[in-house]
Amino acid sequence: MSKAILYDSTLCVGCRQCEEACSTRWKLPYNEKIAAEEKISSHKLTTIRTFGEKFSRKLCMHCQDPACASVCPVAALQKTAAGPVVYDEDRCMGCRYCMVACPFQVPTYEWEARLPKVRKCDMCSDRVPGGGVTRCSEACGYGATITGNRDELIAEARKRIAEKPKEYHPKIYGVEEVGGTSVLVLSSVPFEQIGYNTKVIKSALPALTWNALQHVPDVVVMGSVLMGGIHWISHRKEAVARKEGRS
Amino acid sequence: MTNALRSYFWRGLFAVIMVVAAYATFVRFYYGLGASTNLSDQFPWGIWVGFDVLCGVGLAAGGFTLAAIVHIFNLKSYHAVVRPAILTAFLGYLLVTVALMFDLGRPYRVWHPLIMWNPRSVMFEVGWCVTLYTSVLFLEFLPMVLEKLGLVKAHRILKNVMLPIIILGVILSTLHQSSLGSVFLILPTKLHPLWYSPLLPVLFYVSAIATGLAMTIFESWHSAKAFGRQLEFPLVQRMTRVLAVVIAVYLTMRFLDLYHRGALATLNNPGWERWLFGLEIVLMGVPMLMFFRERTRENPQAIYVGTVLFLLGFVTHRLNVSVTGLEASSGVHYVPKWTEISVTLAMVAFGFFVFRTAAHYLPVFEAEEHEPVPEVPVLEDRAYAHSLARGD
Numbered sequence: 001m002s003k004a005i006l007y008d009s010t011l012c013v014g015c016r017q018c019e020e021a022c023s024t025r026w027k028l029p030y031n032e033k034i035a036a037e038e039k040i041s042s043h044k045l046t047t048i049r050t051f052g053e054k055f056s057r058k059l060c061m062h063c064q065d066p067a068c069a070s071v072c073p074v075a076a077l078q079k080t081a082a083g084p085v086v087y088d089e090d091r092c093m094g095c096r097y098c099m100v101a102c103p104f105q106v107p108t109y110e111w112e113a114r115l116p117k118v119r120k121c122d123m124c125s126d127r128v129p130g131g132g133v134t135r136c137s138e139a140c141g142y143g144a145t146i147t148g149n150r151d152e153l154i155a156e157a158r159k160r161i162a163e164k165p166k167e168y169h170p171k172i173y174g175v176e177e178v179g180g181t182s183v184l185v186l187s188s189v190p191f192e193q194i195g196y197n198t199k200v201i202k203s204a205l206p207a208l209t210w211n212a213l214q215h216v217p218d219v220v221v222m223g224s225v226l227m228g229g230i231h232w233i234s235h236r237k238e239a240v241a242r243k244e245g246r247s
Numbered sequence: 248m249t250n251a252l253r254s255y256f257w258r259g260l261f262a263v264i265m266v267v268a269a270y271a272t273f274v275r276f277y278y279g280l281g282a283s284t285n286l287s288d289q290f291p292w293g294i295w296v297g298f299d300v301l302c303g304v305g306l307a308a309g310g311f312t313l314a315a316i317v318h319i320f321n322l323k324s325y326h327a328v329v330r331p332a333i334l335t336a337f338l339g340y341l342l343v344t345v346a347l348m349f350d351l352g353r354p355y356r357v358w359h360p361l362i363m364w365n366p367r368s369v370m371f372e373v374g375w376c377v378t379l380y381t382s383v384l385f386l387e388f389l390p391m392v393l394e395k396l397g398l399v400k401a402h403r404i405l406k407n408v409m410l411p412i413i414i415l416g417v418i419l420s421t422l423h424q425s426s427l428g429s430v431f432l433i434l435p436t437k438l439h440p441l442w443y444s445p446l447l448p449v450l451f452y453v454s455a456i457a458t459g460l461a462m463t464i465f466e467s468w469h470s471a472k473a474f475g476r477q478l479e480f481p482l483v484q485r486m487t488r489v490l491a492v493v494i495a496v497y498l499t500m501r502f503l504d505l506y507h508r509g510a511l512a513t514l515n516n517p518g519w520e521r522w523l524f525g526l527e528i529v530l531m532g533v534p535m536l537m538f539f540r541e542r543t544r545e546n547p548q549a550i551y552v553g554t555v556l557f558l559l560g561f562v563t564h565r566l567n568v569s570v571t572g573l574e575a576s577s578g579v580h581y582v583p584k585w586t587e588i589s590v591t592l593a594m595v596a597f598g599f600f601v602f603r604t605a606a607h608y609l610p611v612f613e614a615e616e617h618e619p620v621p622e623v624p625v626l627e628d629r630a631y632a633h634s635l636a637r638g639d
């Protein structure tokens with residue numbers, strides 16, 4: 001049963017309790033100045049963003065088939081069956097392909113460190129697989145961020161939209177985006193108005209790479225046959241000459 | 248006198264570049280990537296990836312292109328340039344590896360992909376191919392050293408296993424030259440439509456072949472200047488013609504792809520992407536048209552100019568794919584820091600320097616491989632090459 005987070009931006013009041021709880025979990029400093037930085041970085045793994053009267057939250061979307069995990073040459077990023085996309089810093093060599101590939105600009109880097117790590121939300125992978133909830137869900141006093149089973153959360157989101165169609169934009173962000181994510185978002189306005197990327201494709205990104213990469217074994221086999229063959233034809237003359245010379 | 252002056256100038260410039268780069272290296276490894284680059288969370292790859300790695304590997308493509316032409320297709324008249332091409336390739340890949348050390352956040356883990364597998368990752372595949380191919384290049388380069396040292400026996404043994412090595416080299420090159428394009432397949436909405444294409448691997452492959460030829464012409468010209476060696480002119484002319492055709496194939500494919508994807512419409516959009524696209528196409532199209540004209544092909548100077556233009560066009564394309572084409576979606580503007588530029592310059596300068604040194608001391612440009620057996624076939628070879636050259 002895969003876990004997910006539902007963030008209902010219509011309930012969010014922008015109190016930033018989730019930010020603070022997240023910083024505590026990662027032992028990162030948190031103060032007013034950091035609270036005011038409305039972007040994620042290696043020292044702030046989730047952020048509330050203000051759009052006039054409205055708020056939105058940014059964190060790793062924990063894609064169902066994550067681009068970051070598919071591109072990582074050393075498999076430092078992994079999608080776990082429980083839902084979280086986790087990072088193993090002991091494998092990472094710092095190529096930053098994950099950052100380039102992520103459609104939501106999520107992974108961040110410790111640019112100032114001499115031996116830097118990638119940093120991103122891991123959906124409290126120390127708790128969630130065991131049935132717990134994330135720190136941000138726990139900290140939210142307004143029910144704007146909750147943790148649960150993905151299908152149940154989708155059902156819950158649909159119910160909210162159906163019950164109050166006037167207050168909700170009819171779509172749930174994260175059901176279709178890049179083939180589905182384990183973070184789901186509700187909004188009262190179209191998502192691009194509160195900072196969500198609605199241009200992402202609606203199918204899993206790694207398939208695009210695989211379309212090309214799957215041909216590698218065939219290229220090896222075909223290439224050997226083709227080049228062996230060309231060599232055989234193109235060196236015919238010498239072979240014949242050598243034979244005649246010898247006999 | 249002027250020659251001496253010029254030589255002092257180049258040496259002085261080289262020294263300056265190296266000193267600055269030494270300081271940049273210190274900044275990079277002591278203070279980290281943040282202090283030494285203008286990269287950011289929004290823009291994690293800059294010219295160290297875009298130029299040093301992506302262009303570097305492409306510029307070294309002559310190694311496999313000429314190895315295939317000479318040893319697989321058996322076009323003997325190209326023999327004279329296969330060694331310089333292999334030398335460039337070998338140096339190129341070594342430089343790319345060095346450059347990668349600057350870019351990786353944890354360079355001492357560069358070997359991790361060899362044991363920590365992720366076969367779904369293009370980068371994983373590229374890592375393996377580049378490692379293996381660099382070893383292949385070493386073996387292809389080894390005869391020059393053995394010959395210099397007069398190790399005839401080792402040389403002969405190596406010659407006997409050369410064919411599979413060369414085939415392996417061509418396959419590995421085909422894989423990673425195209426895969427460098429596949430690296431960007433995961434960015435359908437981040438990369439500008441003028442550059443994102445499912446055909447990226449094919450475009451990268453074909454442009455690498457063209458660049459391999461162009462670099463070989465480029466080197467022939469430079470070594471002719473440097474060593475007062477007679478330019479293999481008929482051969483250069485022939486390569487120019489092949490290059491023209493490969494560029495034509497590339498550009499046709501490029502435009503068909505843009506047309507079928509409807510991407511040409513984005514040329515109406517404001518922004519500097521269309522100008523960069525224009526630059527790239529002009530820098531490739533103009534040399535192609537030049538090379539199709541007989542007048543150009545009779546003039547070494549014109550061939551050189553055309554080749555440099557094409558190489559610039561190739562670099563522009565790769566930088567557009569890996570750097571500038573990603574700017575609009577990233578929301579930030581990236582300009583490389585002095586440290587990034589300095590390291591990149593040093594790579595180029597160092598490449599020139601090592602190539603010249605190696606070409607000076609190793610039998611790169613001299614005679615064909617020393618066939619220890621008879622003399623006659625060699626003579627025949629020459630005569631054949633000459634007749635070909637004259638007949639052309």
Ligand code: SF4
Nearest residue numbers: 060061063066068102
């Ligand atoms: S949002 Fe980005 S970092 Fe998070 S799982 Fe998806 S691709 Fe990976």
Ligand code: SF4
Nearest residue numbers: 072092093095096098
């Ligand atoms: S930076 Fe680290 S985690 Fe990201 S793709 Fe590279 S090796 Fe993997």
